[in-house]
Amino acid sequence: GGDAKTDLALLKVEGTGLPVIPLGDSSRLEVGEPVMAVGNPFGLEQTVTTGIVSATGRSIGAGPYDDFIQTDASINPGNSGGPLVNARGEVIGVNTAIASGGGGSVGIGFAIPTNLAKPIVAQLAETGRVTRAWLGVSIQPLTSELATSFGLPDTAGALVGSVMENSPAARVGLKQGDVITKYDGRPVARSTDLPRAVAETPVGREVPIEVMRDGKRLALTVKVAQLEEEPDRWASAAERSAATRLGIAARPVPRELARSRNLPEGRGVLVERVEDGSKAQIAGVAAGDVIVEVNRTPVASVGALQAALDKHPAGKPVLLLVNREGQSLYLTVSV
Numbered sequence: 001g002g003d004a005k006t007d008l009a010l011l012k013v014e015g016t017g018l019p020v021i022p023l024g025d026s027s028r029l030e031v032g033e034p035v036m037a038v039g040n041p042f043g044l045e046q047t048v049t050t051g052i053v054s055a056t057g058r059s060i061g062a063g064p065y066d067d068f069i070q071t072d073a074s075i076n077p078g079n080s081g082g083p084l085v086n087a088r089g090e091v092i093g094v095n096t097a098i099a100s101g102g103g104g105s106v107g108i109g110f111a112i113p114t115n116l117a118k119p120i121v122a123q124l125a126e127t128g129r130v131t132r133a134w135l136g137v138s139i140q141p142l143t144s145e146l147a148t149s150f151g152l153p154d155t156a157g158a159l160v161g162s163v164m165e166n167s168p169a170a171r172v173g174l175k176q177g178d179v180i181t182k183y184d185g186r187p188v189a190r191s192t193d194l195p196r197a198v199a200e201t202p203v204g205r206e207v208p209i210e211v212m213r214d215g216k217r218l219a220l221t222v223k224v225a226q227l228e229e230e231p232d233r234w235a236s237a238a239e240r241s242a243a244t245r246l247g248i249a250a251r252p253v254p255r256e257l258a259r260s261r262n263l264p265e266g267r268g269v270l271v272e273r274v275e276d277g278s279k280a281q282i283a284g285v286a287a288g289d290v291i292v293e294v295n296r297t298p299v300a301s302v303g304a305l306q307a308a309l310d311k312h313p314a315g316k317p318v319l320l321l322v323n324r325e326g327q328s329l330y331l332t333v334s335v
Contacts, residue, residue, distance in 0.1 A: 001128035003120050006065055006112060007096060007273075010124035021083065024090025026113035029053050029069065037073040037095050037109065039082030042277055049074035051107075059192045060110060065199060066192055068110040069093045075109030077276035084111040119200060133201040134227035136167020137174060141191040150179060151215045157181040158191040172222045175213065182210035198224060245309055245335055246285070247278020250302050253290055261290065261326045268292045268323065269305050283333040285322065292328070293321035309335065 002009035033053045041047050051073030059066035071084065075095050084093035093111030123130045139158040147155050157179040163169050174180075180188055183197045184207045201207055203226040211218045249272045253263060257270065268290040274281045285291075291299060294308035295318060312318055317332040 001124040003124065003130045005130075006116065006120055008094065008112065008117055008120055010121055021085070022090050023114045023118065024086055024088065024092040026069065026092045026115045029056055029086070029092055029113075031055060034087050035071055035073055035092070036085045037071065037075050037079060037082060037111075038085065039075075039079030039095060040277070041074070041076035041078040043078060054108070056113075057192075058110060065116065065196050067113060067116055067196060068096070069113055071109050071111060072107040073109060074107075077281060079109075080276045116196070131203060132199040132227040133203050133205070133224035134168065135198050135222065135224060136164040136169040138162045139180070139191050139194060142179065150177070150212070152179060152212060156190075157188050157212065158194040168222050168225050172220045174211065174220070174222075177213070179212040180209055181212055181217075182208075184208060199227075246280045246333060247275035248280045248285065249273040250291070250305065252301060257290070261323055263290065263292070263323060266300050267298060269299055269302055279333050279335060283331050285320070285331060285333065286324065288324070290323040291320055292323050295319050296321075
């Protein structure tokens with residue numbers, strides 16, 4: 001199974017007597033600690049690079065559960081999914097991203113901490129999917145200017161930007177402009193702390209929270225509900241096959257996106273993700289592109305994309321017409 005929100009997947013490997021590397025406690029990491037990144041950058045198998053932990057708890061705008069380890073160990077396309085290992089030989093992170101305009105390492109790489117991955121892996125092993133709790137608020141960080149405006153002494157907490165109707169938050173009276181400072185007895189030091197804490201809460205549990213409202217501290221108890229699942233991007237066999245061959249994750253184009261790009265409804269396939277080092281990435285395909293045609297033939301679904309690829313002769317480049325931010329662009333991909 002896989003979890004799109006953290007970009008993690010669990011694979012079953014057949015075999016016995018295989019060596020296993022232990023999972024470490026990523027909460028014990030310290031800045032400056034030496035680490036090693038293992039992977040296949042640019043297709044170069046079993047490559048090991050070394051560096052240090054540059055920072056922990058990094059938020060890079062990848063999603064609501066950002067909590068990355070930053071390292072200067074060289075991480076490049078092809079390292080994703082490989083382990084980040086400490087000096088004790090324990091996996092303390094899963095390599096996932098780089099900060100680079102050119103697609104290569106510039107000494108800023110990121111890894112998912114094992115303590116974030118462990119509960120996700122446990123759920124995937126047990127049920128094949130991840131279930132998360134839901135509060136029903138949108139939040140934002142507190143800047144010093146906002147803290148002053150709301151009469152708060154510091155920037156600790158998560159500022160509530162909106163409350164969804166009929167949500168757990170709405171039912172207990174949370175309001176826009178509230179600042180959540182504690183969740184289940186734990187301080188909310190940064191806004192990014194809250195989504196992770198809520199996600200790890202068992203669905204249906206009643207949780208105490210503390211809120212600052214108009215300079216007053218309020219104590220509330222909220223019963224968290226289950227977060228509705230998004231469509232599983234690994235669920236379709238056609239989608240898995242297309243992703244394997246091109247190195248992309250794709251889905252139908254949402255109506256809003258089709259309208260914004262003047263695409264006919266039901267036309268094209270949205271590229272959600274491009275695998276590092278894949279044939280699609282090498283050809284210039286990018287996340288957010290809409291594949292409109294394959295070999296001059298329109299495609300309207302992931303299944304149609306797969307059918308077109310199945311018909312294509314092996315060893316010859318595939319001609320794609322993509323829509324990128326409203327502009328049409330031809331690309332060729334070797335498959």
